[in-house]
Amino acid sequence: xxxxxxxxxxxxxxxxxxxxxxxxxxxxxxxxxxxxxxxxxxxxxxxxxxxxxxxxxxxxxxxxxxxxxxxxxxxxxxxxxxxxxxxxxxxxxxxxxxxxxxxxxxxxxxxxxxxxxxxxxxxxxxxxxxxxxxxxxxxxxxxxxxxxxxxxxxxxxxxxxxxxxxxxxxxxxxxxxxxxxxxxxxxxxxxxxxxxxxxxxxxxxxxxxxxxxxxxxxxxxxxxxxxxxxxxxxxxxxxxxxxxxxxxxxxxxxxxxxxxxxxxxxxxxxxxxxxxxxxxxxxxxxxxxxxxxxxxxxxxxxxxxxxxxxxxxxxxxxxxxxxxxxxxxxxxxxxxxxxxxxxxxxxxxxxxxxxxxxxxxxxxxxxx
Numbered sequence: 360x361x362x363x364x365x366x367x368x369x370x371x372x373x374x375x376x377x378x379x380x381x382x383x384x385x386x387x388x389x390x391x392x393x394x395x396x397x398x399x400x401x402x403x404x405x406x407x408x409x410x411x412x413x414x415x416x417x418x419x420x421x422x423x424x425x426x427x428x429x430x431x432x433x434x435x436x437x438x439x440x441x442x443x444x445x446x447x448x449x450x451x452x453x454x455x456x457x458x459x460x461x462x463x464x465x466x467x468x469x470x471x472x473x474x475x476x477x478x479x480x481x482x483x484x485x486x487x488x489x490x491x492x493x494x495x496x497x498x499x500x501x502x503x504x505x506x507x508x509x510x511x512x513x514x515x516x517x518x519x520x521x522x523x524x525x526x527x528x529x530x531x532x533x534x535x536x537x538x539x540x541x542x543x544x545x546x547x548x549x550x551x552x553x554x555x556x557x558x559x560x561x562x563x564x565x566x567x568x569x570x571x572x573x574x575x576x577x578x579x580x581x582x583x584x585x586x587x588x589x590x591x592x593x594x595x596x597x598x599x600x601x602x603x604x605x606x607x608x609x610x611x612x613x614x615x616x617x618x619x620x621x622x623x624x625x626x627x628x629x630x631x632x633x634x635x636x637x638x639x640x641x642x643x644x645x646x647x648x649x650x651x652x653x654x655x656x657x658x659x660x661x662x663x664x665x666x667x668x669x670x671x672x673x674x675x676x677x678x679x680x681x682x683x684x685x686x687x688x689x690x691x692x693x694x695x696x697x698x699x700x701x702x703x704x705x706x707x708x709x710x711x712x713x714x715x716x717x718x719x720x721x722x723x724x725x726x727x
Contacts, residue, residue, distance in 0.1 A: 360716045370713045371613075374620040374706065381623025388631040389575040391568065394692040415455060415542035418567030423539045424532075425561060428513065431529075431537040432463035434561040438541060441555050441562075450552050452545025457513070457528035460521055464510040474504055579634045586641065590615065593648055601655065609718035610655040610711075614647025617706035621699055635695040643703030646678065650711040658715065668712065675708040 360367050423438050425431030439458035445451050462470075473479070480501050488494050516525045530538045546552060546566075553564050590611075598607040618640045626632060650671050657667040678700070685697030 360712060364716060367713045367716050370709060371616060371717070374616050374710060377623045377627075378616070378619045381627045382619065385622065385626045386631050387579070388633055389572045389579060390633075391571045391575060393631060393633055394635065394695075395690070414453075415544045416546060419543045419546055419565070421454075421541040421543065421556065421562060421564050423541070423559075423562050425537050425539075427535070428529075428537045429464055430561070431539045432457075432461070432513075433465060434559060435539040435541065436463050436466050437559050438556065438562045441559070442541065442543075445552050445555055448551070450546070450548045450555070451543055452547070454541055454543050455528075456541040457525060457539050458541075460516065460525050460528075461511055461513050464512070467510045471504070471509075474501070575634050579637050582634070582637050582641075586637075586644070590644070597648075597652065605718045606655060609714040610651035611648060613651050613710035613714045614644050614707055617647050617703050617710050618643040620706050621703035624702055625698060630695075630698075633695060635692050636699050639696045639699035640703070642700050643707065646674075646704055647707035647711070650675070650707050651714065654711055654715050671708065671711070675704055678704045 421438050421442065423431050423434030425434055435456065435458055439454075439456050442451065442454045442456070446453065480497065483497055484494060487496060513525050513529060516522050528540050530540065532538055549564070549566060549569065556562050556564055594607065594611050597611050598604060601607045601610070621643060622632065622636065622640065625636065653667050653671055654664070657663040682697045682700040682704070685693045686701055688694055688697065
């Protein structure tokens with residue numbers, strides 16, 4: 360390679376060219392579903408079961424919290440009003456709520472007050488008679504209202520066929536708090552739905568997939584920030600060791616270029632880049648810097664340099680073999696790690712000695 364330095368210069372030039380073309384094409388995605396390969400048969404079975412049990416969306420619901428049951432039910436009543444408006448606006452397709460079975464005591468009392476109006480029976484009867492109904496149709500209803508309990512509570516449903524249905528909407532939390540869950544189906548505009556519920560202090564819209572995606576996005580961004588910070592720290596340490604910027608760059612830059620090139624190749628292949636590709640880059644950078652430092656450290660000893668090259672070669676081949684097997688996995692998560700690390704480490708093996716040669720630090724000739 361020292362005798363053909365002009366040919367060696369083609370290697371980093373090609374890598375840089377791939378980075379220029381590939382890096383702008385990176386499509387980031389934090390969708391957790393990209394990390395798993397779902398069995399089509401199991402998906403079909405899940406759809407069949409959901410069709411018979413519940414057509415509600417999995418992982419999407421509205422929760423009303425309260426210090427006690429009454430407070431949670433009051434929040435659930437308010438949420439039900441907003442959800443009906445959201446359904447009318449096309450933001451959701453449907454919802455299932457405990458509000459269909461039982462209301463808060465305050466709302467029930469408000470309705471009782473309205474029904475207690477002495478003029479209501481006559482006005483309601485007149486309205487129905489005017490539409491052709493028989494007079495006195497609601498007499499028994501108003502008679503029963505005068506003998507019924509003050510309010511109905513979820514516990515009152517325990518001895519009825521609705522007990523199990525009501526139980527699924529209610530949960531007790533730590534500290535005695537109560538949560539009432541409303542199931543959703545066909546959320547078309549999550550942003551509009553969240554805005555519609557925003558002024559209800561004890562009501563929250565929860566999207567499990569969205570929450571996980573946001574968490575992975577924050578983790579990915581934080582990981583990239585730490586990688587950049589770590590690279591500067593490593594470069595500084597390498598420069599302190601050699602006190603020559605060219606040699607320090609020759610030991611450090613191949614790993615960075617190899618990682619960027621590997622990511623570019625993955626992007627050019629049409630694969631969406633996710634969190635595990637970023638995690639895999641940490642392995643590429645750490646091993647790639649090791650290769651560069653090992654070669655730079657043994658540059659003055661011809662015999663030691665040859666042994667170092669052979670050692671780095673064997674280490675690289677074993678790493679590529681191990682992660683190459685992961686790249687053949689059916690799991691997208693393992694594929695992401697295997698392909699990125701395998702490509703990155705292999706490129707580090709090629710670029711590390713090339714950078715050392717181009718920096719003029721050959722074995723036996725460099726005296727520092």
